[in-house]
Amino acid sequence: MQLPERIGRYEVGRLIGTGAFSAVYQATDTRIGCEVAIKLLADHHSLDPDIRERFIAEARLLRRVNNPRVVRLYDLDETERLQPFLVMELVAGGNLAAVRAEAEGSSVAVGPADVMTVADEVTAALTALHEQRIVHRDLSPRNLLVRRGADTATPPRDRLIHPGDTIVLADLGLSKDLAASSGLTAAAGTDGFAAPEQRSAGVVDERADVYAASALLTWLALGRSDVDEPATAIRSAGWPEAFGAVLARGRSVDPAARPATIAAWHAAVRAALDPPPPAPAWQRSSARRWVAIAAAALLAGSAAGYGIAQLAGSDDPPATTVIQGDDGSLRAEHADGELVAAFGGPATLTVGERATFTADVAGAVSWLWLGAGGQVVPDEPRLAITPTSAGQLDLALVAIAADGTSVTASATLTVAG
Amino acid sequence: MSVGDGNRELQRALEQAIRGDQRAADRIGAALLAEDTECALLGQVALAAAGGSAAALDLLLTAIDQLPLLRAAIGRLVLEPATVDDVAQDVLIAVAEKIAGFRGEAKFTTWLYQVARFKAIDHLRRQRDDDSIDDEPAPGPTETERMSSLIASRSTIRDAIEALPEHYRTAVVLRDIERAPYAEIAARTGIPVNTAKTHVARGRALLAGRLATDAT
Numbered sequence: 001m002q003l004p005e006r007i008g009r010y011e012v013g014r015l016i017g018t019g020a021f022s023a024v025y026q027a028t029d030t031r032i033g034c035e036v037a038i039k040l041l042a043d044h045h046s047l048d049p050d051i052r053e054r055f056i057a058e059a060r061l062l063r064r065v066n067n068p069r070v071v072r073l074y075d076l077d078e079t080e081r082l083q084p085f086l087v088m089e090l091v092a093g094g095n096l097a098a099v100r101a102e103a104e105g106s107s108v109a110v111g112p113a114d115v116m117t118v119a120d121e122v123t124a125a126l127t128a129l130h131e132q133r134i135v136h137r138d139l140s141p142r143n144l145l146v147r148r149g150a151d152t153a154t155p156p157r158d159r160l161i162h163p164g165d166t167i168v169l170a171d172l173g174l175s176k177d178l179a180a181s182s183g184l185t186a187a188a189g190t191d192g193f194a195a196p197e198q199r200s201a202g203v204v205d206e207r208a209d210v211y212a213a214s215a216l217l218t219w220l221a222l223g224r225s226d227v228d229e230p231a232t233a234i235r236s237a238g239w240p241e242a243f244g245a246v247l248a249r250g251r252s253v254d255p256a257a258r259p260a261t262i263a264a265w266h267a268a269v270r271a272a273l274d275p276p277p278p279a280p281a282w283q284r285s286s287a288r289r290w291v292a293i294a295a296a297a298l299l300a301g302s303a304a305g306y307g308i309a310q311l312a313g314s315d316d317p318p319a320t321t322v323i324q325g326d327d328g329s330l331r332a333e334h335a336d337g338e339l340v341a342a343f344g345g346p347a348t349l350t351v352g353e354r355a356t357f358t359a360d361v362a363g364a365v366s367w368l369w370l371g372a373g374g375q376v377v378p379d380e381p382r383l384a385i386t387p388t389s390a391g392q393l394d395l396a397l398v399a400i401a402a403d404g405t406s407v408t409a410s411a412t413l414t415v416a417g
Numbered sequence: 418m419s420v421g422d423g424n425r426e427l428q429r430a431l432e433q434a435i436r437g438d439q440r441a442a443d444r445i446g447a448a449l450l451a452e453d454t455e456c457a458l459l460g461q462v463a464l465a466a467a468g469g470s471a472a473a474l475d476l477l478l479t480a481i482d483q484l485p486l487l488r489a490a491i492g493r494l495v496l497e498p499a500t501v502d503d504v505a506q507d508v509l510i511a512v513a514e515k516i517a518g519f520r521g522e523a524k525f526t527t528w529l530y531q532v533a534r535f536k537a538i539d540h541l542r543r544q545r546d547d548d549s550i551d552d553e554p555a556p557g558p559t560e561t562e563r564m565s566s567l568i569a570s571r572s573t574i575r576d577a578i579e580a581l582p583e584h585y586r587t588a589v590v591l592r593d594i595e596r597a598p599y600a601e602i603a604a605r606t607g608i609p610v611n612t613a614k615t616h617v618a619r620g621r622a623l624l625a626g627r628l629a630t631d632a633t
Contacts, residue, residue, distance in 0.1 A: 082545045
């Protein structure tokens, strides 16, 4: 394929990859002076209504998700030939398939820490999609890019993914907006990773991504995903038996036999690979009913080292209104139409002293208290906190409506010593 | 008032509007803009227009020009806002010309969506082909230009124009017969320029529909 000199105002550097309908190039934005990735719809497909529509829809989905775990979209434009193209963040670390292949050449072996990191990151990305009722449908090593963190100049030699790296989803080209459709979709996906229900036209939901995530971890651990007996293969490769069992369950042909949500899947993977998490720093009630969406957000966020600011969308202007009263009280509120998440309590806490916060929720079927350390307390009207150290403490309350939409009120509390 | 009562009342209003009752037509026009995404009333109006009612076609074109659904459908394929407007005009004319073929087997919005997709791709194709001839400011005839030539060449045109609602008639005559710029149309009729454009676009679409009906 001949390399175009320019795409729109961008100078093309090299071809990064090709797909069935499009090619991805490394290019330079000469105005700002930065490197970008450009995905260009092929000329002979650009006036095919179905392909063109799907291509443009991908840009709008990327924009809508707007999450650090999904590749950043800078622009959607078209050439003089009316070929639409997406201008995206150039993720320098390359894709996961390349990263793993490179590691195979060296002495780095894939270990539980790598698997857990990938599980954390993929769960975070998929949670962002699933919250918006979007199914990715094409999770595969080539569609996961490694965004290198700042501290990887001298990477630890024993890790595939370094602490501080982020894994981002690169391709929403096959993603399905369940809210805008019946969930009935055409066959699509990458062989070895796509769920069986994607092989023919039929109903696909979030559990297709649970399947693909299980195939991905199988591939990460074994170097290949197309194993007949994942549980056996994983065990004989020296991994914990429980890990193989989780992956086998995630790859059940019947979607109903898989973990129902990516959060539940993640919790099972973590339990299989990791020791139990340390005891919470503050007291919690006895309620145990986890609400899938918000719990997923929490697990994903906390596991990857992101706090509540991340969950609330730190890129956006704060949507929570925090009011401090003259009497030292605080009220945090976030409303979206009928759905209101709010809580009240003391603005300042003291180490070792119990403080109580009260939920004030409207239009919701359920709500969750979220603590900075990764704690979840569902559906409790009041939450008691006894801080163990001075500093700052994030607290959030997620209100969830019957249709799965949610709003989050969050506040940063001061803990006095 | 139950939903059923409301439907019966609107049904009566639609029948009155088809018989030429302007107040009933205004009532239907307002109801069309306030409709939910099912667009049930729009479907009924479309069927009436397909049956040959000029009043129903007028209501139909006005509603789909004002409702967001047409431009949203075009926007799934077309990026440039100006091109979206051009395609929307092409679609209005196509709807006027082809509405007789709408049988109500599919939802009207589905039918409209297909027309919009076809017209969007058609427009993009012509735009691309025009751009490939360097410095040639002679694009192929657009739907509206084709309409103008159609207007000039038909002897039945006077009757068709006479049959247009007055505000559309004035706008179309000024634009397509006197070749007046939109600003002048606006000044002479005392309406904003954008309204003048809208009147010309809808008037042309109505005219196209009537001429297409006459030809058959």
